[in-house]
Amino acid sequence: MANVKQTKLKKVKMAERAAAQMEIHFPEYPEEWVWRRGSNNGFTTLPRSLPIAMQAVDCQTKGKPAGHTLFCLWARSPDHPLIVIENQATFAGEAGFQGARAVDTWRRRMKVLKQHRFIDTKPGTSGEFHYVLLLNPNVAVENMRRQNMIQDELYGRFIDRVAEIGAMTDLNSIRKHWEDEEKNAERVAEKIAPKKRSRKTTKKVE
Known part of the structure; x- marks a missing residue:
């Protein structure tokens, strides 16, 4: 599994390779047509696994896909996890919903x-x-996988992509978090159990 330093090095090598290939296949391409994150305005940072995440949620909302609604939220992110939505109609329109019920449709996707x-x-x-x-x-x-909501084929592609981008630490961290939660719940249950038995015994004596 790649660590942070290895992941950064891999990104540099990928960028260098892409630059070399561009010189071969698209030499002297007009800069006006090329998007460059370092010089073009109007960008945000997106998780590279987002396309697969969109597929995962769409699989659970067949006929009413919510993946594009999720993408539009990320596209509006100010490189910060909190978004303040003052005009829901704007977000509904960007998500592709039109007509009198556009906002209601958007809200249903948001609930999903x-x-x-x-x-x-x-x-x-x-x-x-x-x-x-x-x-x-x-x-x-x-x-979603924990709740058996994702098929093996899609989850397999997700794991491959997460490993490729060096984000397996996200999964390891949440798994550890869930494990700790379960252990804490067990400790609480063990503490409560003797008290319940004591109360039952007291009632029998009375």
Whole structure:
């Protein structure tokens, strides 16, 4: 599994290789047509596994896919996990919903994303989805797998991609978190059990 230093080195090598290939296949291409993150404005940072995460949520919402709605949220992210939505109609339109029920359709998709832990939300002046917290899509997909919501083929591609981009630490961290939660729940249950038995014994004596 690649560590952070190895992942950064891999990115540099990939960029150098891409630059060399561009010189061969697209020499002297007009810069006006080329998108360069370092010089073009209007960008944000996206998880590289997002396309597979979008597929995962779409598989759970057949006929009412919510993946594109998720992408539009990330595209609006100010490189920070919190988005403040003051005009829901704008987000609904960018997600491709039109007509009188556009916002209602968008809200239903947002509820699906919240249900599957791709986002969390708090109400505000614009309604239920005024404050939107973008959650780690790698963790959300792993959570869906934990609940048997993802088929082996898609999950296999997800694991390959996560390993490729050096993000397996996300999955290891959430698995450890869940393990700790289960252990804590067991400890609480063990503490409560003797008290329940004691109460039953007291009632019998009375």
